[in-house]
Amino acid sequence: MKKNILIIGAGISGLYLGYQLKNKGFSIKILEANNRIGGRIYTKENHKTKVELGATWLWRYNEELLKACKELKISLFEQNMNGDALYEATNTDLPQRFKVPKNQEISYRIVGGTTTILDKMLENLSSDELQLNQKVVKIDDSKEAIKVITEQSEFTADIVISTIPPQLLINSVKFSSKLDTNLIQVANNTHTWMKDSIKFALVYKTPFWKDKNLSGVAFSNIGPIAEMYEHSNFENNHFALMGFLNGRLINESKKQREAKIKEQLFKFFGEEGKNYLSYEEKIWNEDELLNFKNEKLIPPHYNNGHEIYQQEYLKDKFIIAGSETSKKYGGYMEGAIYRGNQIVAQLTHKFL
Numbered sequence: 001m002k003k004n005i006l007i008i009g010a011g012i013s014g015l016y017l018g019y020q021l022k023n024k025g026f027s028i029k030i031l032e033a034n035n036r037i038g039g040r041i042y043t044k045e046n047h048k049t050k051v052e053l054g055a056t057w058l059w060r061y062n063e064e065l066l067k068a069c070k071e072l073k074i075s076l077f078e079q080n081m082n083g084d085a086l087y088e089a090t091n092t093d094l095p096q097r098f099k100v101p102k103n104q105e106i107s108y109r110i111v112g113g114t115t116t117i118l119d120k121m122l123e124n125l126s127s128d129e130l131q132l133n134q135k136v137v138k139i140d141d142s143k144e145a146i147k148v149i150t151e152q153s154e155f156t157a158d159i160v161i162s163t164i165p166p167q168l169l170i171n172s173v174k175f176s177s178k179l180d181t182n183l184i185q186v187a188n189n190t191h192t193w194m195k196d197s198i199k200f201a202l203v204y205k206t207p208f209w210k211d212k213n214l215s216g217v218a219f220s221n222i223g224p225i226a227e228m229y230e231h232s233n234f235e236n237n238h239f240a241l242m243g244f245l246n247g248r249l250i251n252e253s254k255k256q257r258e259a260k261i262k263e264q265l266f267k268f269f270g271e272e273g274k275n276y277l278s279y280e281e282k283i284w285n286e287d288e289l290l291n292f293k294n295e296k297l298i299p300p301h302y303n304n305g306h307e308i309y310q311q312e313y314l315k316d317k318f319i320i321a322g323s324e325t326s327k328k329y330g331g332y333m334e335g336a337i338y339r340g341n342q343i344v345a346q347l348t349h350k351f352l
């Protein structure tokens with residue numbers, strides 16, 4: 001009998017687990033609360049230009065992610081850093097030009113957008129195996145088969161794997177059995193990577209910054225744009241800039257943020273900076289499927305990959321996965337794949 005494995009969450013962790021476990025011969029189902037896949041991978045298209053409002057880069061040392069990309073026939077390209085960068089130190093000084101040192105670790109992007117990696121994994125899954133708009137609210141282990149209850153429906157499985165970031169899992173899903181108090185304590189103090197970031201992207205008709213020998217890279221101490229990078233596509237026929245906004249802007253309206261960004265773009269590039277075709281932003285802090293809002297200040301990556309996540313729960317039928325549970329590169333896409341491979345090996349060894 002094939003073991004039924006139910007995976008909660010269709011971010012890179014959930015989709016990779018589904019893809020790998022199905023390939024190994026398990027029967028799988030993925031439940032996603034949102035009306036889209038991806039979680040913290042969020043590629044949006046505007047004026048035929050794909051922009052990343054979530055994860056963008058990978059690096060040479062992301063060994064397991066690179067291996068997965070190779071298997072899925074995903075192509076990578078270097079983040080363009082050619083030309084001068086801009087640095088804005090104070091409100092009163094004009095932005096200064098500087099050369100980014102050449103010996104930095106190279107960042108790579110995925111041709112077609114980060115979502116391409118997810119789309120390739122999806123090719124192998126049926127519409128029954130991946131169900132959107134299924135927000136898990138309760139896990140009941142009182143019977144032999146474990147029951148997963150969503151806002152709309154109920155499912156049973158032999159094994160359940162959650163990929164919800166641990167702090168959110170513990171605070172948003174009810175359990176019929178009392179969970180280990182140490183697990184609750186650690187999960188409540190586990191940092192969720194990028195949960196407070198604000199990302200923005202601007203699509204332009206032309207890469208006008210290149211004519212000025214600028215790379216599109218800019219840093220500012222005063223904001224609203226804290227850091228910005230060139231974000232044109234691999235084919236170099238759709239042009240964009242993308243970056244992170246200063247966290248203070250969370251308290252303003254989208255209109256106010258955009259007005260301030262326009263002002264700063266004018267300081268960086270003159271009139272051309274203001275003439276973008278589209279402005280996109282994503283305030284991750286407001287995303288209830290990522291962030292459990294509380295007053296706790298947790299240092300970045302704190303408790304990521306904690307020993308407590310390497311155990312199984314609810315009579316060995318419940319596994320806590322997701323990037324933050326990875327012993328290596330927790331919080332990053334590499335962490336999601338590393339932890340996914342570990343769980344696939346564990347389940348294969350146990351059941352096949």
Ligand SMILES: Cc1cc2nc3c(=O)[nH]c(=O)nc-3n(C[C@H](O)[C@H](O)[C@H](O)COP(=O)(O)OP(=O)(O)OC[C@H]3O[C@@H](n4cnc5c(N)ncnc54)[C@H](O)[C@@H]3O)c2cc1C
Pocket residue numbers: 008009010011012013014031032033034037038039040041053054055056057058134135136137163164165172173193194195197199284289290321322323324331332333334335336
């Ligand atoms: C702005 C930003 C920039 C980033 N940049 C990079 C980068 O350049 N490089 C890099 O390596 N990493 C980056 N990251 C981190 C990277 O995105 C994450 O490591 C990775 O996407 C995590 O994947 P995951 O599947 O473990 O978690 P998630 O992507 O958070 O997926 C969890 C899924 O669970 C779903 N879910 C939540 N609650 C429920 C529920 N109750 N029921 C059902 N489903 C539920 C969510 O909707 C989500 O789809 C970035 C993240 C952000 C936000």
